[in-house]
Every structure is written in C-alpha cells, then in structure tokens.
Amino acid sequence: xxxxxxxxxxxxxxxxxxxxxxxxxxxxxxxxxxxxxxxxxxxxxxxxxxxxxxxxxxxxxxxxxxxxxxxxxxxxxxxxxxxxxxxxxxxxxxxxxxxxxxxxxxxxxxxx
Amino acid sequence: xxxxxxxxxxxxxxxxxxxxxxxxxxxxxxxxxxxxxxxxxxxxxxxxxxxxxxxxxxxxxxxxxxxxxxxxxxxxxxxxxxxxxxxxxxxxxxxxxxxxxxxxxxxxxxxx
Numbered sequence: 001x002x003x004x005x006x007x008x009x010x011x012x013x014x015x016x017x018x019x020x021x022x023x024x025x026x027x028x029x030x031x032x033x034x035x036x037x038x039x040x041x042x043x044x045x046x047x048x049x050x051x052x053x054x055x056x057x058x059x060x061x062x063x064x065x066x067x068x069x070x071x072x073x074x075x076x077x078x079x080x081x082x083x084x085x086x087x088x089x090x091x092x093x094x095x096x097x098x099x100x101x102x103x104x105x106x107x108x109x110x111x112x
Numbered sequence: 113x114x115x116x117x118x119x120x121x122x123x124x125x126x127x128x129x130x131x132x133x134x135x136x137x138x139x140x141x142x143x144x145x146x147x148x149x150x151x152x153x154x155x156x157x158x159x160x161x162x163x164x165x166x167x168x169x170x171x172x173x174x175x176x177x178x179x180x181x182x183x184x185x186x187x188x189x190x191x192x193x194x195x196x197x198x199x200x201x202x203x204x205x206x207x208x209x210x211x212x213x214x215x216x217x218x219x220x221x222x223x224x
Contacts, residue, residue: 004155033211033212040216041216042202042214042215042216042217043156043202043214045211045212048211058211090155090156092156095206095211095212097208098144098163098206098207098208100146100158100161101156101204101212102158103148103155103156103157104155105153105154105155106153106154106155
C-alpha cells in the first residue's frame with residue numbers, strides 16, 4: 001500500500017518567516033502534489049511534480065515554491081509566510097494515467 | 113473545462129438508514145472517477161474508483177457508486193450507514209492526462 005508521510009504534522013510560524021513543509025513517499029510514484037484545504041474551498045492544487053527535478057504550478061501557486069530533489073521527496077516552501085496561508089496542507093502521490101492519488105496525513109499550519 | 117460539483121455541503125442521516133451522496137461532473141468524454149473519504153484530522157482515503165465497464169462499482173466498507181454518462185453523475189450509496197461513517201466525502205475526476213479535480217466535499221453526520 002502506498003505510504004505518504006508529511007512533516008511536521010503541526011507548525012506555528014510568524015508572519016514573514018520561512019516555512020518548509022516536507023513530504024516523503026515510498027511507492028516510487030513519479031507524480032506528487034501539494035494541496036491546501038480550507039473550509040468552503042475543498043482541495044486546491046498549489047504545485048505538482050512529474051519527477052525528480054521538476055515542479056509545475058497548480059491553481060494557486062502565488063506565495064509558494066516547491067522543490068523535488070528526489071523521487072521520494074517533495075517540499076513546499078513559504079518564503080515569506082502570511083496569515084492567509086494558515087491552512088491544512090496535504091501532499092499526495094500517484095495519479096498517473098488515471099490511477100488514484102494517495103494522500104499524506106496533512107500538516108496543520110498556523111501563521112501568526 | 114473539467115469540474116466536479118457536490119451539491120450537498122452537509123447531509124445528516126440516522127444510523128441504519130440508506131445514504132446517497134451526489135456528485136455531478138463536467139467533461140466531454142468518460143473520465144476516471146473517484147470517491148474519497150476524510151475522517152477528522154486525517155488525509156483522504158480512497159473508497160472506490162470507476163474507470164470503465166460496469167457502471168456500478170463496489171468499494172470498501174460496503175459503499176458503492178453508480179456512474180451515469182447520460183446524467184454526468186457518479187453518486188455514492190450505502191444501504192445502511194453506521195455512526196462511524198461520519199466523515200467528509202470527496203468526489204474527484206481525472207482525464208488521465210491532467211490533474212485531479214475535486215469537489216468541495218460533503219460532510220456526513222450519522223445520528224446514532
């Protein structure tokens with residue numbers, strides 16, 4: 001079964017600070033994704049990747065960067081965190097050619 | 113453009129009652145369709161998926177869904193719900209060549 005882990009699980013950051021959210025998957029999936037989940041909006045795609053070294057912008061990329069240094073790892077970076085980025089962030093892998101995506105447990109980020 | 117609509121933001125049913133959660137999609141061809149469930153403070157877990165063939169697909173925990181091309185729908189059903197089915201349910205679509213499109217979710221409350 002696909003295993004996607006995220007760290008940290010909870011994070012409190014200050015406005016203007018840098019935040020890095022990490023994701024690791026052990027199923028050798030090429031595709032990985034970062035979403036944020038907010039009440040009333042469902043899941044919104046921030047960035048995604050087709051493999052090591054690639055990152056693509058999703059629907060709401062402003063204020064976020066992504067990094068895919070290896071097949072297993074995909075990071076989401078907030079260079080200058082703002083309170084509007086307070087949310088729950090989910091990483092997912094898979095989804096190639098119609099296959100399902102497998103989700104991590106989420107990271108709850110609060111920006112004060 | 114592709115999209116997924118879940119018209120009911122919240123559904124409340126009594127334990128033992130039958131359930132239908134609605135999902136409508138927009139796509140000119142037959143998409144790949146999924147239902148995911150999210151329990152509190154967890155990531156999304158796959159319930160079932162439809163690729164082609166028999167329009168009724170079986171999933172985990174006695175859930176099933178019926179695909180209708182004529183109605184552009186993929187409704188989730190369960191004959192008898194349990195209090196532990198209380199969760200948020202997401203319908204999702206992919207064309208196989210693009211990313212996933214998620215509905216905004218339906219929050220299900222089962223009254224014991």
